Amino acid sequence: MNTKISAAATNRIEFRGVSFHINDILKRLIVSGVSLEIPHGETLVLLGRSGSGKTTLLKLMNGMLLPTKGEVLVQDCSTSSWDPIRLRRGIGYVIQDAGLFPHFTVAENVGLVPSLEGWDASRTAARVEEMLHLVGLDAREFAHRHPRELSGGQRQRVGVARALAADPPILLMDEPFGALDPVTRAELQREFSALVRRLGKTIVFVTHDLREALLLASRIVLLEAGRIVASAAPQEFLRLDHPEVRAFTSSLTVTPGAFA
Amino acid sequence: MNPQTTWSFFIDHRDEIVGATLDHLTLVIIAMLIAIFIGVPLGMFIVQRPALRAIALGAASIFQTIPSLALFGFLIPIPFIGGIGKRTAIVALVLYALLPILRNTYVGLTGIDPAVLEAAEAMGMTRAQILFRVRFPLALAVILAGIRTATIITIGVATIAAAIGAGGLGTFIFRGVALVSDSLILAGAIPAALLALLADFLLGLLERKLKVS
Numbered sequence: 001m002n003t004k005i006s007a008a009a010t011n012r013i014e015f016r017g018v019s020f021h022i023n024d025i026l027k028r029l030i031v032s033g034v035s036l037e038i039p040h041g042e043t044l045v046l047l048g049r050s051g052s053g054k055t056t057l058l059k060l061m062n063g064m065l066l067p068t069k070g071e072v073l074v075q076d077c078s079t080s081s082w083d084p085i086r087l088r089r090g091i092g093y094v095i096q097d098a099g100l101f102p103h104f105t106v107a108e109n110v111g112l113v114p115s116l117e118g119w120d121a122s123r124t125a126a127r128v129e130e131m132l133h134l135v136g137l138d139a140r141e142f143a144h145r146h147p148r149e150l151s152g153g154q155r156q157r158v159g160v161a162r163a164l165a166a167d168p169p170i171l172l173m174d175e176p177f178g179a180l181d182p183v184t185r186a187e188l189q190r191e192f193s194a195l196v197r198r199l200g201k202t203i204v205f206v207t208h209d210l211r212e213a214l215l216l217a218s219r220i221v222l223l224e225a226g227r228i229v230a231s232a233a234p235q236e237f238l239r240l241d242h243p244e245v246r247a248f249t250s251s252l253t254v255t256p257g258a259f260a
Numbered sequence: 261m262n263p264q265t266t267w268s269f270f271i272d273h274r275d276e277i278v279g280a281t282l283d284h285l286t287l288v289i290i291a292m293l294i295a296i297f298i299g300v301p302l303g304m305f306i307v308q309r310p311a312l313r314a315i316a317l318g319a320a321s322i323f324q325t326i327p328s329l330a331l332f333g334f335l336i337p338i339p340f341i342g343g344i345g346k347r348t349a350i351v352a353l354v355l356y357a358l359l360p361i362l363r364n365t366y367v368g369l370t371g372i373d374p375a376v377l378e379a380a381e382a383m384g385m386t387r388a389q390i391l392f393r394v395r396f397p398l399a400l401a402v403i404l405a406g407i408r409t410a411t412i413i414t415i416g417v418a419t420i421a422a423a424i425g426a427g428g429l430g431t432f433i434f435r436g437v438a439l440v441s442d443s444l445i446l447a448g449a450i451p452a453a454l455l456a457l458l459a460d461f462l463l464g465l466l467e468r469k470l471k472v473s
Contacts, residue, residue, distance in 0.1 A: 064382060085384045088382055093383065095375055095378060097375040098375075098379075100376070103398055116383075116385065172382075
């Protein structure tokens with residue numbers, strides 16, 4: 001059994017014939033027959049409509065869900081044989097509403113995983129400052145605030161800082177900018193895409209926004225009803241001839257006043 | 261009723277009234293401490309166990325529906341916990357106080373933003389860490405609201421404990437009813453009401469302090 005995610009090992013994630021169904025009487029399949037390889041350093045965007053199984057795939061990667069069929073390998077070790085706590089400490093996770101702890105300050109939120117990992121206070125404090133700077137927040141101004149004293153965009157920045165704090169080799173992001181207004185969203189997308197290039201981490205990013213996928217991805221994987229229907233680099237993705245791809249690309253075009 | 265005679269009755273019997281108030285308070289504090297030590301851990305325990313949850317909340321609700329005088333009466337013949345006196349009264353008071361504490365502990369622990377719990381799990385916090393560092397601190401204000409409700413109920417119900425010889429402010433009330441003396445009834449009722457108001461105020465302050473928005 002792997003005991004710790006290491007930065008040195010290849011941070012590959014691999015799905016081998018993975019299916020997942022909800023364990024109730026209906027046995028609804030959420031993910032079916034997914035095989036996918038995510039090499040080290042890739043920024044993979046999982047694109048799809050609501051209910052297409054994107055979030056489920058993400059949760060299969062950090063062992064919050066285990067496959068009903070097939071296996072998910074992280075660093076060549078199946079998620080079902082990983083110690084779930086060790087696995088997750090090595091994987092950063094950012095969600096839509098940031099999920100910041102409301103009773104912690106910004107500094108305590110960002111420093112949580114380092115402190116769980118037993119870092120001493122001064123090392124954690126230095127790391128918190130570094131992370132806040134990385135996401136464009138001034139530590140002196142923000143470290144002692146509570147999440148309720150932040151704007152939506154600032155909360156999301158703290159969410160990213162928190163996920164990166166223990167320097168995890170893998171980063172999972174579930175529509176992290178989905179709840180922001182369009183202007184703030186575009187701002188964070190631009191900054192984040194620059195950040196991603198510097199970090200060299202394996203990143204899996206879930207979105208239903210094709211524009212966001214094109215901006216951030218090194219590869220886009222399109223899901224439909226729990227299956228992978230397309231997988232391509234952003235430039236090629238737009239040229240693919242698949243009804244679901246066309247459905248997404250047509251969402252990009254706007255004809256002003258078309259329904260006026 | 262003559263306010264003048266009631267006032268002079270209070271002055272004449274102030275030592276007895278203060279003594280009974282302290283007795284009353286002791287009864288309430290002991291009962292509340294026991295109820296908290298049972299109710300809060302039990303509430304934490306039933307969060308993950310639906311079958312036990314139904315039983316625990318159901319039983320606590322049933323105790324609360326039994327008229328208090330009858331509950332004191334039922335307990336008298338029961339060995340070990342029953343009989344005449346303070347011990348029986350405390351058992352009954354604990355049974356009454358349990359429901360609000362248990363229910364609020366459960367509601368507080370389960371009413372937390374699912375995104376926060378998802379993040380906690382995804383960051384690799386253990387179940388115990390999630391319970392003690394996330395769920396419990398976030399539920400504290402709600403749990404305290406339950407303790408506040410239970411304290412006020414207990415202060416009121418404890419007046420009836422005098423019927424089974426447990427002492428406290430109820431002694432004046434029962435004696436006053438028997439002797440048709442308003443002054444005696446008020447000597448029990450006014451301090452009991454003041455205790456309840458004071459407890460409500462102080463615990464309310466604490467609750468607001470602990471609230472996380």
